[in-house]
Each structure stands twice: as C-alpha cells, then as structure tokens.
Amino acid sequence: MNLISIYGVDALHVAIALVPVLLFLAALRALDSYKLVTSATVLGSLAAGVLAAVLCFLFNTFVFREFPASQDAYARFGAPVVEELAKGAYWIFLIQTTRVAFMADSAICGFAVGAGFALAENISYLHQLEGAGAAVWIVRGLGTAIMHGGVAALAATISAYLLESRQWRGVRLFTPGLVTAMVIHSLFNQTVKFPLASMAAAVVGVPLIFGTVFYLSERSLRRWLGGKMDRDIDVLNMIGSTQFQQTKVGAYLMSLQEAFPPELRGDMLSLLQLTTELSVRAKGDLLLREAGFEVAPDPELESMFTELRYLQKSIGPTGMVAVRPLLSQTPRDLWEMHRLGQGLRSR
Amino acid sequence: MDADSTTHFEPECDSCIAEGFTTLIVDFGDLAYISSMGLRSVVKVAKKLKDQGGELRICGMTGLVRQVFEITRVITLFPTYDSVDLALGKL
Numbered sequence: 001m002n003l004i005s006i007y008g009v010d011a012l013h014v015a016i017a018l019v020p021v022l023l024f025l026a027a028l029r030a031l032d033s034y035k036l037v038t039s040a041t042v043l044g045s046l047a048a049g050v051l052a053a054v055l056c057f058l059f060n061t062f063v064f065r066e067f068p069a070s071q072d073a074y075a076r077f078g079a080p081v082v083e084e085l086a087k088g089a090y091w092i093f094l095i096q097t098t099r100v101a102f103m104a105d106s107a108i109c110g111f112a113v114g115a116g117f118a119l120a121e122n123i124s125y126l127h128q129l130e131g132a133g134a135a136v137w138i139v140r141g142l143g144t145a146i147m148h149g150g151v152a153a154l155a156a157t158i159s160a161y162l163l164e165s166r167q168w169r170g171v172r173l174f175t176p177g178l179v180t181a182m183v184i185h186s187l188f189n190q191t192v193k194f195p196l197a198s199m200a201a202a203v204v205g206v207p208l209i210f211g212t213v214f215y216l217s218e219r220s221l222r223r224w225l226g227g228k229m230d231r232d233i234d235v236l237n238m239i240g241s242t243q244f245q246q247t248k249v250g251a252y253l254m255s256l257q258e259a260f261p262p263e264l265r266g267d268m269l270s271l272l273q274l275t276t277e278l279s280v281r282a283k284g285d286l287l288l289r290e291a292g293f294e295v296a297p298d299p300e301l302e303s304m305f306t307e308l309r310y311l312q313k314s315i316g317p318t319g320m321v322a323v324r325p326l327l328s329q330t331p332r333d334l335w336e337m338h339r340l341g342q343g344l345r346s347r
Numbered sequence: 348m349d350a351d352s353t354t355h356f357e358p359e360c361d362s363c364i365a366e367g368f369t370t371l372i373v374d375f376g377d378l379a380y381i382s383s384m385g386l387r388s389v390v391k392v393a394k395k396l397k398d399q400g401g402e403l404r405i406c407g408m409t410g411l412v413r414q415v416f417e418i419t420r421v422i423t424l425f426p427t428y429d430s431v432d433l434a435l436g437k438l
C-alpha cells in the first residue's frame with residue numbers, strides 16, 4: 001500500500017508537495033562544512049516537527065469547531081503563534097541542553113523541525129484537497145513548506161546568535177526568535193490571496209537568509225576555534241611548566257591549601273588538565289573536519305571520560321564549587337563535552 | 348609557530364608543492380610552541396600533499412608541541428620521526 005493508493009492523489013502532486021522541503025534540507029546539510037549535526041539529530045528534529053503538526057492539527061480543529069466565526073482571524077494571527085510555539089519546543093530543547101551551539105547547526109535543526117511539520121501538514125492536505133490542481137501543490141510544497149522550515153530555522157538561529165553574542169538565557173534568549181518567526185508566519189498567512197508572491201518570497205528569501213547564516217556561523221566558529229584553542233594550549237603549557245605556582249591558576253590552587261588536602265588539590269589540577277585536553281581534542285576534531293579529513297572514533301575517549309568521572313567524584317560537590325573558576329563552562333564548552341560524549345556512545 | 352610564523356610556513360610549503368614535490372619533511376626540533384593557526388596550517392599542508400598522493404613527514408617533535416599534536420590527533424595524519432635523517436631514510 002502506498003501514498004497514492006491511500007489518498008488517490010496524482011504521484012506528481014505528492015512529489016511536489018513533499019520533496020522540495022526535503023531536498024532543501026539535504027542541501028543545507030551538504031553546504032555545512034563542519035557537518036556537526038548528526039543524522040540522528042536531523043531525524044529527531046523531523047519527527048518532532050511531525051508531532052508538533054499533529055498536536056497543532058488537533059488544537060486548530062478544536063478552535064475552528066468552537067469558534068467558527070473567528071476562523072479567518074485565527075488562521076492569520078492565532079495559528080502562527082501556536083504553530084511556532086509547537087515547533088519551537090524541540091529546537092529550544094536542543095539549544096537549551098547544548099546539543100547544538102552554532103548558528104548553522106541551529107538553522108539546520110530548526111529547518112528540519114519545520115520540514116517535519118510541513119510534511120505532516122501537506123500529507124494531511126493531500127487527503128483533504130484530493131481534487132486540487134498542481135498549482136496548489138507547487139505553492140504548498142515550495143511556498144508553505146519552505147516557509148515553515150525557514151521561519152523555524154530563523155528563530156533558532158536568532159537564539160543561537162543571542163546565546164553566543166549576548167550570553168542571554170531562558171525566556172529572554174528564545175523570545176526574540178520566536179516572535180520573529182510568528183510575525184513572518186503571520187505575514188505569510190495574510191498573503192493567502194497572493195500565493196505566488198508569498199511562494200516567491202519564501203523560495204528567494206530563505207536561501208538568502210541561509211547563505212548569510214552559514215557565512216556568519218563559519219566565521220564565528222573559526223574565530224572561536226582559534227581563540228579558545230590557543231587559550232587551552234596556554235593552559236597545558238602552564239600546567240607543564242616549572243613556574244606553575246607563579247601562574248594565576250597555580251596561585252589559586254595554592255590558596256585552597258587550608259580548605260582542601262594536598263591530594264584533593266592534586267585531583268583538581270588533574271581535572272583542569274583533563275578537561276583542557278578534552279577541549280583541545282574536540283577542537284582537533286573540528287580542525288580535521290575543516291580540512292576535509294574523515295574523523296575516526298577516538299579510542300582514548302572512554303578512558304578519559306572514566307577518569308573525568310572518577311576525579312569529579314573524588315573532588316566532591318564542595319571541591320567542584322571551589323575548582324569551577326578554573327574550568328571553562330560556556331555553552332560551547334558544554335557542547336564540546338556533549339559532542340565528545342555522543343561520539344563515545346555511538347561507537 | 349604562531350600567527351606570524353605561519354604566514355611563512357604555509358607559502359613555503361605551497362611553493363614546494365607547486366614545484367611538484369609530493370613529500371615534504373618538516374623539522375620541528377626547535378619548535379617550543381604551536382598555536383591553533385600553526386596547527387591549522389600543518390593540517391592544510393598535510394591535506395594538500397595527501398590529495399597529490401604524497402605525504403607530510405614531521406621530525407623532532409617534543410614537549411608541548413608533541414602533546415598538542417597527540418591530543419588533537421593531528422599526529423595521525425602523517426608519519427613522525429625522531430630526526431630528519433630517519434625521515435630521509437624512508438624516501
């Protein structure tokens with residue numbers, strides 16, 4: 001049993017309605033030089049988008065049934081708010097839990113969520129609008145579907161940018177992106193009488209936005225990679241030097257001698273060295289990807305993470321609070337650790 | 348090997364590659380420090396030589412430089428030798 005026999009719709013219409021947004025998503029992944037978003041994350045984002053569409057369908061159906069007089073206003077102003085919130089749940093989760101940390105990655109995941117949403121929505125419409133002509137599916141496949149992906153991608157990108165440049169957190173971090181997506185989505189829905197114009201805007205506008213996002217994201221990643229790696233190398237150099245006690249880090253560890261025994265301070269130093277090595281390791285992985293090398297699974301990673309857990313346990317909660325000023329804990333540092341851990345689990 | 352010296356290293360290697368050399372031997376015996384930019388240049392040169400069917404050979408790495416190459420796993424991209432003579436011996 002296939003889609004055509006289920007819906008009784010022309011195969012060409014099915015293809016036009018569903019394929020462009022998937023091709024667009026594949027092109028985005030191909031254009032990403034670092035390829036940091038895994039296939040599992042993309043598939044998860046697509047699935048989250050499908051789930052969001054199902055939930056929105058149920059909610060929108062309820063609203064249409066209960067408030068039939070307000071259907072037009074709801075479609076133009078209410079539905080964009082509900083749908084962007086539903087789509088936002090997953091990309092917000094990805095950014096909040098440091099599973100993605102760069103603008104390009106956020107854009108890809110956001111677009112995938114929107115693509116999943118659009119696929120589910122168009123499958124539903126293929127069933128509802130059986131007799132519709134090719135023009136309807138061109139507008140839905142190239143216009144509405146790309147819009148769904150594009151606005152979710154833009155919202156996620158804005159949040160990733162604010163996290164990186166302003167270090168905003170929580171509701172403040174995600175509100176500007178979500179509001180932008182809701183406004184553009186609502187504007188798109190206002191132009192229902194001019195479908196070709198809105199489709200053209202989506203087809204031209206979304207690639208332009210992505211081009212800019214990818215350029216800025218790669219520039220930012222390259223700058224961060226260089227700057228942070230140099231600082232990590234300096235820390236390794238400092239730890240290995242005979243003048244370590246004269247450095248700020250050494251002096252800080254010495255200042256803890258009244259509160260913590262020598263062996264615990266030794267563990268703190270080992271923890272600093274290990275987290276720095278893991279950080280350099282993650283950046284080495286990025287350097288190799290940047291140059292176009294295949295990156296094989298790291299055989300030493302498992303023992304390094306075992307050691308990390310041992311040290312954290314040995315140092316204890318109080319000691320961890322004391323050593324925290326020495327450890328870099330930005331969202332990107334946490335992303336690195338998550339990424340290395342992910343590599344460990346996938347082996 | 349920092350941002351400044353990298354601006355000499357990469358063009359030198361590029362000109363050798365342009366002359367048709369496919370294997371380059373680089374002596375890091377006197378190198379005490381390497382920055383991210385230096386590391387990036389070494390990776391780029393290694394990639395160019397690999398694409399030409401050749402390889403980059405690094406000699407004499409010690410201390411922090413060796414540590415950085417090992418931690419980043421950039422060391423897996425090319426063979427390393429204790430001395431230039433040993434690297435030449437493998438030609």
